[in-house]
Every structure is written in C-alpha cells, then in structure tokens.
Amino acid sequence: MSEPAGARLLDAHLVVERGDFRLDLPLTINPGEVVALLGPNGAGKTTALRALAGLLPLSAGHLTLAGREWDHPDRRVWIPTERRPIGVVFQDYLLFPHLTALDNVAFGPRRHGLGRQQARQRAADWLTRMGLAAHARRKPRQLSGGQAQRVALARALAVEPALLLLDEPLAALDAGTRLDTRAQLHRHLAAHTGATLLVTHDPLDALVLADRLVIIEDGHVVQEGDAATITARPRTDYVARLVGLNLYRGRAAGQRVRLSADFGLTTGDRHDGEVFVAFPPSAVALHPRQPDGSPRNTWPATIAGVQRHGDNLRIQLNGPIEVAADVTPAAAAQLRLVPGQRVWAAVKAAETRAYPAG
Amino acid sequence: MALLLPAGLGLLFLVLPLVGLLARAPWSTLPQRLTEPAVLAALRLSVQSATLATVLCLALGVPLAWLLARVQFPGRRLVRALVTVPLVLPPVVGGVALLLVFGRRGLVGSWLDATFGITLPFTTTAVVLAEAFVAMPFLIIAVEGALRGADTRYEEAAATLGAGRWTTFTHVTLPLVAPGVAAGAVLCWARALGEFGATITFAGNYPGRTQTMPVAVYLALETDLEAAIVLSLILLTVSVVILASLRDRWISG
Structure with a gap:
C-alpha cells in the first residue's frame, strides 16, 4: 500500500451480500501486476471475479479502473459487462461451440469495432502467438484441453483488456498438460501490460503465476503479500495447509x-x-x-x-x-x-x- | 398378461385406421388423382400458408420464448399459461375468437377496415393467421425448452467480450439453440398444415384461396370418397416424414 495512488490501475473495494454470505474485499492491482486470489471453495473468489466482470453488482463499496468508475452503488454508477475493457478466461473456457477457434478469438475484436477482416487478422495473430495457427479452423470440441485453454486465453487477450480475469484457468487440465500450459500462461501474463487477477485454489498456480497473493476465507482477506512471505509465515490453518x-x-x-x-x-x-x-x-x-x-x-x-x-x-x-x-x-x-x-x-x-x- | 391384451388392442386401435386408409387407397388411379388441379391447388395453398404461418410464428414466437426463458418479470407464469391456451382450446373456438377480433366488426378488424380498407376473414391471410394462432404454442414451448436447456454462461462470456444483448442473442444464443428452434419450426409447420377447425371458421373454404388440404378432405368426403382418401394419404405421408425427421429429438426418450 506504499505505492502512490496513481500507480494503481484497479482500485476496488468489493462488497457483495448474498443471503448469509458477505464478500468484503479491498483489492488494488498495478499495471502489469498479476494478483492471485486464493481461497477454499465458497470463500467468495468467483463472486469477486463476477463482480469485477460486471456479471454481479456490488452491494456496497466501489470499483474503479484507470480512474473510471465501473460500479459504485452509493453513487448509482454502473457500467455493464459489455462496456468494461475486460478479458475473462472461464474455468471451463466457454468457447462458443458453434464457432471455429479463429472466430472465437475474433468475436471480441469484432464487438470492439474492428471490421471482419481486421478482427480475423488479429485473431490469427493471437492464435499464432499461442502456437495454434494450425488449429484455427477447428471447432472447440476438436481441440484438446490444453489447446482449448490457449484459445480461451487468446480470446480474452485479443480485446487488449485493461483488466484480465482468470477463473481457475488450469483446473480443467490433467497434470502433464497443466505443467506445460502453466509455463506458457506465465509467459503471456508477463507480457500483459494491464492488471491481471487470477482466481485459483491451487497454491502452485498462485505461487508460479502471481506477483502478489491475496488469500480470502469466508469472504474476508486473511493474508496478503508476496509468495515468499506467505510461504514462510502463514497466518491461518488454510494458508498453512496450502503451503x-x-x-x-x-x-x-x-x-x-x-x-x-x-x-x-x-x-x-x-x-x-x-x-x-x-x-x-x-x-x-x-x-x-x-x-x-x-x-x-x-x-x-x-x-x-x-x-x-x-x-x-x-x-x-x-x-x-x-x-x-x-x-x-x-x-x-x-x-x-x-x-x-x-x-x-x-x-x-x-x-x-x-x-x-x- | 393382463396388461398385454389392452396394450395390443390400443396399438391396433391406433394403427388400424391408417391401415384402412392405405387399403382403400385407389392406387391405380393415384397418379392422375394427385395431379388434379383441385388437389394441386389445395396442396400448394396448404404448403404456402403453413410455411407463412411458421415464418410468422418464428418472428413472434422466438422473441416470446426468449422473454419467457430469460427475463424475470411479474406475471411470467400467467403469460406462459396464456401462451399455451391455443394448445387445449378447441380450434373451432379459436376460429370464432379470431373472427370476433379480426372480423369486419371485430375489435381490430373494424379498425383495419376503416383505416386501411383491409378485411381479413375468408382470405388467404386469414388462413395464415388461423394456422399461426393454433401452431405458435408448439414453437414457443420447443424454443423455450431449448433456451432453458442452453448454458447461459455462454451469454455471459459474450458480454465479457463486448457483445450487447442483441448481438449476444443473434450470434451466440440463437446458434446454440438452433436445433431446438428447427425442431419447433417443423412441429409448428406440421400443426399448421393439419389445421382445420380454426381455418374453416375464420377463413372459410374458397378453393384456391382458403381451401387447404384438411378442409378439402372434409368437403371431398361428401362428394368424392376417393379424392378424400388421396388427400388424406398426402397428409399422412407428410406426417410420417416429419415424424421420421424428428425421430431422435421427440420419440426416443
């Protein structure tokens, strides 16, 4: 919290109340920074991601990206999902089954105002960067798990999002593919100049991919810091078990x-x-x-x-x-x-x- | 054994009339019969009006199905119940109701007549309206079911990529439920093709203009039994073809 406020790209206090559950998560992310949101099932990780994406409104608090308010219930500010410069990699990717890999990736750029040819060109470039140029014409069901994951990442990055959200991006992969894909994901996240939030329950993903870890339990932050601090000095049983x-x-x-x-x-x-x-x-x-x-x-x-x-x-x-x-x-x-x-x-x-x- | 006998009788009861139809068909004169101008006119009118009715049902029914499946609003259960009324309403009552609304003195009909000089009853348009009225619930139920079965998270994914509601609907939702829409449209078309009660009440039986196949069958029954059988055979064939094409979707469970 020592950085000047201007360095923060994402500045949020996410408060979401649903029945008995209350998420209360202060969160800041700097440009180029990868923050892992780590916690057990039901801790509120996905709720936080959905609130950032605008798939769920805040009950209170605020959400500001690059000085622009996205969600501020007290001031009745609300920017809908489709107008937020975000990219989301969903846990099971949610690639559109009726579109080819290329058209899946081109979907975002097209919606962001690019012409059909330009959008397809950009999609082709991204697939090439992901090493998937040969698979551009394939439908999602013809892709392996690791390939589908990379198409999903390309689709999220192709809109050049200011905020990249990853929901358990490696959870659906088998162990061997996961190792490989994690290394590739690391490369792409390092190249991303926007803010990145990685939601995961896998401590290894968090330690390898993230610059900073935020650990939540039952909707609240229990520990926050870089990997070295957290692995050396856990503060809850959950964190201790993780490390x-x-x-x-x-x-x-x-x-x-x-x-x-x-x-x-x-x-x-x-x-x-x-x-x-x-x-x-x-x-x-x-x-x-x-x-x-x-x-x-x-x-x-x-x-x-x-x-x-x-x-x-x-x-x-x-x-x-x-x-x-x-x-x-x-x-x-x-x-x-x-x-x-x-x-x-x-x-x-x-x-x-x-x-x-x- | 106590169940097998009534089961067999039930099957016989359903199949025997169809067998009777085939047994009494004038096979030798069938080619001439099929090419008679009156038969062809009725067939053409039936296919055209059923197709137009299906297009109308798609244009209005798909958005209505989307509303019922995706939007929470007060009175949704009531709307869904209203939509299904034509399913259980005797078609002839539907015809009377259409006549009361779209007739020259009807609620909407008198306005149409006064403003545009349009009269609907006893026209081909009336045939289309009558068929659409009876067949639309089939489409709506099929499409709503498909929409409810579709994973709404794809729509969320589309939104995160910058797609608004309309683009999401046309580019993601509709392609995902396309098989359901197609099945609903076929079912809707079949129902429209066979529609009799509402058609004859609201549109009458003018040959070439409002006399569809079922109406022609009914009228031929009194004058020319063989013609009625031939027309029935055509409708039976169409039904079987549709049933076969929808086999996987509706019959196997």
Whole structure:
C-alpha cells in the first residue's frame, strides 16, 4: 500500500451480500501486476471475479479502473459487462461451440469495432502467438484441453483488456498438460501490460503465476503479500495447509511458546506475546521411544492416519497438538507406522519459526 | 398378461385406421388423382400458408420464448399459461375468437377496415393467421425448452467480450439453440398444415384461396370418397416424414 495512488490501475473495494454470505474485499492491482486470489471453495473468489466482470453488482463499496468508475452503488454508477475493457478466461473456457477457434478469438475484436477482416487478422495473430495457427479452423470440441485453454486465453487477450480475469484457468487440465500450459500462461501474463487477477485454489498456480497473493476465507482477506512471505509465515490453518506447514498459535515468552495450558514448544526465535509457530512436516521426526539428549521438543503422540506424499509418507498425529510428519518409507518400515500406534514426535527448536500474530 | 391384451388392442386401435386408409387407397388411379388441379391447388395453398404461418410464428414466437426463458418479470407464469391456451382450446373456438377480433366488426378488424380498407376473414391471410394462432404454442414451448436447456454462461462470456444483448442473442444464443428452434419450426409447420377447425371458421373454404388440404378432405368426403382418401394419404405421408425427421429429438426418450 506504499505505492502512490496513481500507480494503481484497479482500485476496488468489493462488497457483495448474498443471503448469509458477505464478500468484503479491498483489492488494488498495478499495471502489469498479476494478483492471485486464493481461497477454499465458497470463500467468495468467483463472486469477486463476477463482480469485477460486471456479471454481479456490488452491494456496497466501489470499483474503479484507470480512474473510471465501473460500479459504485452509493453513487448509482454502473457500467455493464459489455462496456468494461475486460478479458475473462472461464474455468471451463466457454468457447462458443458453434464457432471455429479463429472466430472465437475474433468475436471480441469484432464487438470492439474492428471490421471482419481486421478482427480475423488479429485473431490469427493471437492464435499464432499461442502456437495454434494450425488449429484455427477447428471447432472447440476438436481441440484438446490444453489447446482449448490457449484459445480461451487468446480470446480474452485479443480485446487488449485493461483488466484480465482468470477463473481457475488450469483446473480443467490433467497434470502433464497443466505443467506445460502453466509455463506458457506465465509467459503471456508477463507480457500483459494491464492488471491481471487470477482466481485459483491451487497454491502452485498462485505461487508460479502471481506477483502478489491475496488469500480470502469466508469472504474476508486473511493474508496478503508476496509468495515468499506467505510461504514462510502463514497466518491461518488454510494458508498453512496450502503451503504445507504445521501452524499453531500461542503466547511467547522468549524462546518458549505456550500453545495450551499444559503444552509448549521451544522455538528458534525470541518473541513476547501472541505468536504463530510454524514448521514443515519434514522437520518432525518420529521415534518408538522417548529420545533423549538433544535440545528438542518431544511429546507422545498417536498415529491417526498415513498417506502417500510424493516419495514419502505423510503421518497425521494426534496428541497434545495435531501434527503432520513426513517420513521416508525406510523409516516408516522400522517404526511400524499404523493408525493407533503410539510414537514419540520430536522437532528441533532451530527448525521452527515463530512470528508475531498481532 | 393382463396388461398385454389392452396394450395390443390400443396399438391396433391406433394403427388400424391408417391401415384402412392405405387399403382403400385407389392406387391405380393415384397418379392422375394427385395431379388434379383441385388437389394441386389445395396442396400448394396448404404448403404456402403453413410455411407463412411458421415464418410468422418464428418472428413472434422466438422473441416470446426468449422473454419467457430469460427475463424475470411479474406475471411470467400467467403469460406462459396464456401462451399455451391455443394448445387445449378447441380450434373451432379459436376460429370464432379470431373472427370476433379480426372480423369486419371485430375489435381490430373494424379498425383495419376503416383505416386501411383491409378485411381479413375468408382470405388467404386469414388462413395464415388461423394456422399461426393454433401452431405458435408448439414453437414457443420447443424454443423455450431449448433456451432453458442452453448454458447461459455462454451469454455471459459474450458480454465479457463486448457483445450487447442483441448481438449476444443473434450470434451466440440463437446458434446454440438452433436445433431446438428447427425442431419447433417443423412441429409448428406440421400443426399448421393439419389445421382445420380454426381455418374453416375464420377463413372459410374458397378453393384456391382458403381451401387447404384438411378442409378439402372434409368437403371431398361428401362428394368424392376417393379424392378424400388421396388427400388424406398426402397428409399422412407428410406426417410420417416429419415424424421420421424428428425421430431422435421427440420419440426416443
């Protein structure tokens, strides 16, 4: 929020009330910036995107792009969707099934006042940039998932939108295609000079594609910042799960953090007052008996569940705190890790991180 | 077994009259019969008026179906009920109603007569109006169903690309529901072609001008049974062809 107001392309406070649900999201995006709106299902991500696109009116707040008001209920300002300079990539693309890839991409430029030939020329250029020149004459149903995704992106970008909105753009793709398409999407987003909002529930998409992350839960912002800050210092259980950390809240006195009446951890950082403590599952070691000697946090725990996690096993532990631990298959074999089994968990103080919760 | 017997009887009851029609058809004289000027005139008039009625139904019915499917307004249920009235109304009552409104002394008819000197009853235009009145609900119901089944998010996508309501309707919505519109139009045309009660009441039976096939069948029945059979055969053939063309859409479920 330190940038001058003039640098912001999008300046919005999106308030949408629908029944019991209330979205209350302040949002600014600078030119060329890609912001990821990340959150669990039902958090209000799609509602925010629809409000920006004008497919849903604001209940309160305001929405301004490049100094022009699009939606301001208090002042009765409303610009309808078709007059907003936006491009939207929908989750399942919504390519018009009766039009070829070329005509899908030409549809926007044509509506924006270009002649038929010019619109088709621009569409052809975009398809070429997407590596799809050979598929221009195909109907959407003849395209693969990755190709359809790129046509959808070309269609959204062909109107040269001031605001590009992407709704789970990679969610419909299989893992292999997704990797490829994500890299291409990254290139195109970097070239886009307007503002970009990427709505996703996939933390990897957000971390790779976005300059800044805004995380919402239940309609409200719970955390905002660049990828490094958010992955290092999650502030809610949802964010911690996204970035794969164990997260606890407690009261710190120096290196000692009290998490409950009868349980505490020693951490590597010194603080006083309310703090979060975070450590990765790989920092948790499991032992059949209480380990001794080293300056470790140790506690007895019960195995609640075992899942595959990449090459390792992820063990869910009950006990004084609920913890996820990653162990190698070799270690797991020695420990006889089955649900109900009692073990000792250990975490080095140096592998934990504490930061103020205020 | 208790159900098979009445089921078989039901099938027989439906099929037997058609078989009777085929059995009594004057096959040997059929070619001459079909080319008789009176038959050809009735056939031409029927096809022309049914086609014009279908065009009228498309022009008015598709927007009405769109209104019913896409726009929330008070009294929508009432409008939908009103639209379907001609489906259950005896066609002859429809003919009387048309006569009362478009007749020379009717609500609209007297104005048309006074202002433009136009009289509708007992003209080919009256045939078209009578057929459209009876057939339009078929089109509206088919198109509204297609519109309701179509994914409205395509229309949202069109709006994000800068398309207004009209462009979205013509460039996205209509192509998406084209199969439904086509099926509705065919059904509408078939209903218009077979229309009898409203036509004979509102348009009469002037050969070459208002005497359509069904009217001709009815009149031929009293004077020339074979002619009536021939005309019936033509209508039966048209019905079967339409049924076959709509097979996938309406029969298989």
